[in-house]
Structures are given as C-alpha cells and as structure tokens.
Amino acid sequence: MSVERALALVEDATIVADASSLIxxxxxxxxxxxxxxxxxxxxIVSRLGGRTRRTMVAPDRPNLSIRFGPDPTPERPAVLMLGHSDVVxxxxxxxxxxxxxxVADGWLTGRGATDMKGGIAAALQAMGAVSQVRPELPLELLVTVDEEDLATGIQAHISEPPGHYRACIVAEPTDLAVxxxxxxxxxxxIEVSGRAAHAGRPEDGASAITTAARIATWIADDHERLRAGAGGLLGSATWxxxxxxxxxxxxxxxxxxxxLVDRRLMPGETGEQALAQLEAGIARATDGLGCxxxxxxxxxxxxxxxxxxxxLVTTAVEALAAEGTEAPVQAWTAACEGGYIARHHGCPTIILGPGDITSQAHQPDERVLLADLATAARAYTRMLVLLHDTDSTT
Known part of the structure; x- marks a missing residue:
C-alpha cells in the first residue's frame, strides 16, 4: 500500500535536523x-527532489512556492500546505x-520551533516521502513572508489568479488538534483630532482624549452586544x-x-464591513463633542x-488516530492565513500542526516535542495520499 511505503521513508531525525537548520x-x-x-x-527541497519558485514581495523577502509532482490542473488539483518563514x-x-x-529531554528548543519551523520541516518530510512513492501526485507547500506582522506575503499571493487545489492544510501549531x-x-x-487650549479654561478647547474615551466606550458596548449573540463553534466577533x-x-x-483596535471577524465577514461598523459607532459616540x-x-x-x-476533516482525524493520537475537532482563538487561502482559492481548509500556540509559541524558550514533529509528519503523509485518492474531495 502506498501509504505504508511512504511512511517507511519518513525520517524522524531528519525532521529535527531540518527544523534546527531553519531555526x-x-x-x-x-x-x-x-x-x-x-x-x-x-x-532542503533540492535534497528531497522538489522544486521551488520565489516571488519577491519586498527586497530580501520572497514568498516560496514548493512543489513535488506535476503542476496542479483542474482535473488533478493539488493538496496545498501553508506555512510562513518569519518568526516573532x-x-x-x-x-x-x-x-x-x-535538543534535550525529547524537546527541540529555539525561536520558531513551534511557530512554525517545526511544522514546515514535518510538512517537507511528508511531501518528500509521498513524492517518492506517488510521483504523479501534485503537492505544494506555500511559505509566505511577513505573517507575523502585516501579512504582505499572503496578500501578494492572492493578487495572483486562483490555483487548482482540492484542500489546504495549514501547518500552524494546534497541539495536533484538527x-x-x-x-x-x-x-x-482611529485618529481623533481636537483643539488645544490651556487646562485652566478647558472649554476653549476640544479634548481628543475625552472623545477617544467615548469611542472606546462604544467599542466596549458593541463588544458586549456581539458576545450576547454568540453561538456555534466560533462564538462571536469581538472588539x-x-x-x-x-x-x-x-x-x-x-x-x-x-x-489601535483589534476586531475579530467571523467567516465571511470582511475588514471593510468592520470598518463601516466602527465609523457608524464613531459618528454616534462623537456627536456634539467638537472633535x-x-x-x-x-x-x-x-x-x-x-x-x-x-x-478533509475526517481524513485528518483518521490519520492521527492511525498514529495513536486522539484528535479533537475544534475552533481556534487565534487567526492565521488559512482564511485567505479558503477565500481566494475556494478550497476547504484546516489547521493542523505540532506544538501549542498558547503555551509554547511567542515566548522565551519556545519548544516543541520531537514526538509531535514525527506524528505530524506521519499524519501529513497519510493525508497527502488519502486526499488524492478520495474522489469526493475534488
């Protein structure tokens, strides 16, 4: 069976070595x-037999498209994996x-071990193994720049025409949850402009801070309104x-x-819609304040x-179960670039990766379990084969 032959080619030590090189x-x-x-x-990709293409986003900041097998077509779309090359x-x-x-006591420690150079190394090991056994399968890994700041890398990617993808697996750290x-x-x-005056006669001016406080109060009130309507797996939007x-x-x-304001968006909701809501709230909150x-x-x-x-979901759960790992199916409190892929390419998307975003990423002594790197690579290997062999995902 091609899955078992591919799994036999997954090298745990190589995953750790590649992740270390990336760190x-x-x-x-x-x-x-x-x-x-x-x-x-x-x-790494050259060693594994794949091919790469850079797309420059800014000087010395290239997105990297990594492919194994033939280029995807409408008749044979690829499974796309997604990662980012920057770290906080x-x-x-x-x-x-x-x-x-x-490497000590079963852990790999270093900035990016969890978010997300470990996940990228696991993905590459899986893709290389599958490609050796099933060279006819189109596989792709997109590694973007600037995910941790302004997301200019993924925005450059979606400025290109949509591609042919049957599914997207984001290798961000989920503690191996699906x-x-x-x-x-x-x-x-939000920039508030008022009118300066001497504090001895504040009525001669218009306080931008007082107006900002009114806006912040409106934001807090609207946050509570949104939370009151929370439901489903994702709950609600937030401010x-x-x-x-x-x-x-x-x-x-x-x-x-x-x-500076953070607005969490529900699927299908856009930043422009959130901006319009905010502008309406600002108009109400600032009426008559002179700012x-x-x-x-x-x-x-x-x-x-x-x-x-x-x-895509059931295959992920089954792949992890085959590795002896219970895989909860859940929502994420963080945000990631998978939404861009789902919207632009119109393909189903999940996040699945080694390491924990809450307890390990973005903090001193960031680390990931070596066992989780191996499990992720083996689960990816199973999925890359099985998704191509499941006609209902096309």
Whole structure:
C-alpha cells in the first residue's frame, strides 16, 4: 500500500535536523528578512527532489512556492500546505541563544520551533516521502513572508489568479488538534483630532482624549452586544482596544489621540464591513463633542470554517488516530492565513500542526516535542495520499 511505503521513508531525525537548520536561519519580524530561511528551505527541497519558485514581495523577502509532482490542473488539483518563514522577535528571558537550536529531554528548543519551523520541516518530510512513492501526485507547500506582522506575503499571493487545489492544510501549531474554524482579524487605527487650549479654561478647547474615551466606550458596548449573540463553534466577533496614545502634557487640552483596535471577524465577514461598523459607532459616540475622528483599516485576515463532516476533516482525524493520537475537532482563538487561502482559492481548509500556540509559541524558550514533529509528519503523509485518492474531495 502506498501509504505504508511512504511512511517507511519518513525520517524522524531528519525532521529535527531540518527544523534546527531553519531555526538557525533567524528571520525575526519586524527586524529582519526571511531570505536566509528561504535559502535553507530551497536546500532542503533540492535534497528531497522538489522544486521551488520565489516571488519577491519586498527586497530580501520572497514568498516560496514548493512543489513535488506535476503542476496542479483542474482535473488533478493539488493538496496545498501553508506555512510562513518569519518568526516573532526573540525578546528577553531565554535560558540560551534563541537561534541556537537545542535538543534535550525529547524537546527541540529555539525561536520558531513551534511557530512554525517545526511544522514546515514535518510538512517537507511528508511531501518528500509521498513524492517518492506517488510521483504523479501534485503537492505544494506555500511559505509566505511577513505573517507575523502585516501579512504582505499572503496578500501578494492572492493578487495572483486562483490555483487548482482540492484542500489546504495549514501547518500552524494546534497541539495536533484538527482546527476546522478560525475567526479572522482586522487591525484598525482611529485618529481623533481636537483643539488645544490651556487646562485652566478647558472649554476653549476640544479634548481628543475625552472623545477617544467615548469611542472606546462604544467599542466596549458593541463588544458586549456581539458576545450576547454568540453561538456555534466560533462564538462571536469581538472588539478590543489595544492601545491609546495622545495628549502633550497635564496642563494642555489634548488636540490629538490615537486608538489601535483589534476586531475579530467571523467567516465571511470582511475588514471593510468592520470598518463601516466602527465609523457608524464613531459618528454616534462623537456627536456634539467638537472633535473629528478618522478610522482606517491597517490589516485584514479573513476567517474560515469547514464542515466537520468534510473528507478533509475526517481524513485528518483518521490519520492521527492511525498514529495513536486522539484528535479533537475544534475552533481556534487565534487567526492565521488559512482564511485567505479558503477565500481566494475556494478550497476547504484546516489547521493542523505540532506544538501549542498558547503555551509554547511567542515566548522565551519556545519548544516543541520531537514526538509531535514525527506524528505530524506521519499524519501529513497519510493525508497527502488519502486526499488524492478520495474522489469526493475534488
């Protein structure tokens, strides 16, 4: 059976070695570029017998398309895997150099071990193994830049025409749960303009901070309204004011104030729709206060939801069960680029990867279990074969 032959080619030690090489290729964002990581990926893919194509998003920041087998066609669409080459800044608090990978006590430690160079290494090992046994299967891994900041990499990708994909597996860390639903996210900025005056006669001015406080109150109230209607796997959309900055000093009526706002989006909801809701709320909150406020959309990441009975989901659960791993089917509280893929290419999407986004990613001494890297690679191997052999997913 081709699945078993492919599984026999999966090398656990090679996954760890490849993940370690990717960690060594530091790609902090903001603060650096992803080019060194992309070069390491190209070397790994060359060894595995695949081919690569760079698409420059910005200087030294290329998206990388990795393919095994023939190019996808409408008659034979590919299974697409998705990852990103950047990592968040290392920050303080590490017990050793964050970009010097360490293997001890069954763990791989280093910035990116979980989010998400471990998952990429597991995906590549699976793709290489499957391609040796089933060279006729079209397989693709898209590795984007700038996922951790402004998502310019995935936005460059969706500026191209849609491709031919039967399914997308995002290798983000889910602790090997099968995530079938993910809210999107919109980052919004509000600039409030008032009129400065001496604090001894505040009525001569118009306080941008007071107006910003009214806007923040409207946001909090609308958040509660949304939460009151929560239901289903994803609950509801949410609002959060993450930062307020304004004013010049204690004795000056502030003439400016900026708010940075996070809005989690439900599947099918757009950042422009959230912006329109915010603008309507601002108009109500600021009426008669003598200030003006302008809102703009900084970044949008769409959400997605896949039916729990879809073959993509059931195949993932069965693949993990075959490895002795119980795979809960659940929603994700974070956001990821899978929503862009689901919307642009129109293909069912899940998130499944080694490591835990909550307890291991984005913190000092980031680490991932070696056993989970191996399990992920073996589950991906099963899925890449079985999804192509299941006619109902096409």
């Amino acid at each position: 060594l290729a530091a790609s902090e964002n903001p603060g650096g570029t992803e080019l060194t990581t992309v070069r390491v990926l190209e070397s 800044p290392a920050g303080e608090g590490w017990s050793a150099n964050p970009f010097s990978p360490r 995530v079938i639903a993910c809210r999107g996210a919109a980052n919004l900025e 959060n004011v993450g930062r307020i900055e304004g004013g010049h000093g204690t004795s000056i009526v502030p003439d400016r104030c900026t708010l 003006t406020a302008q809102a703009r959309l900084q970044m949008e990441m769409p959400g997605f939801e896949t039916e729990p009975t879809h073959p």
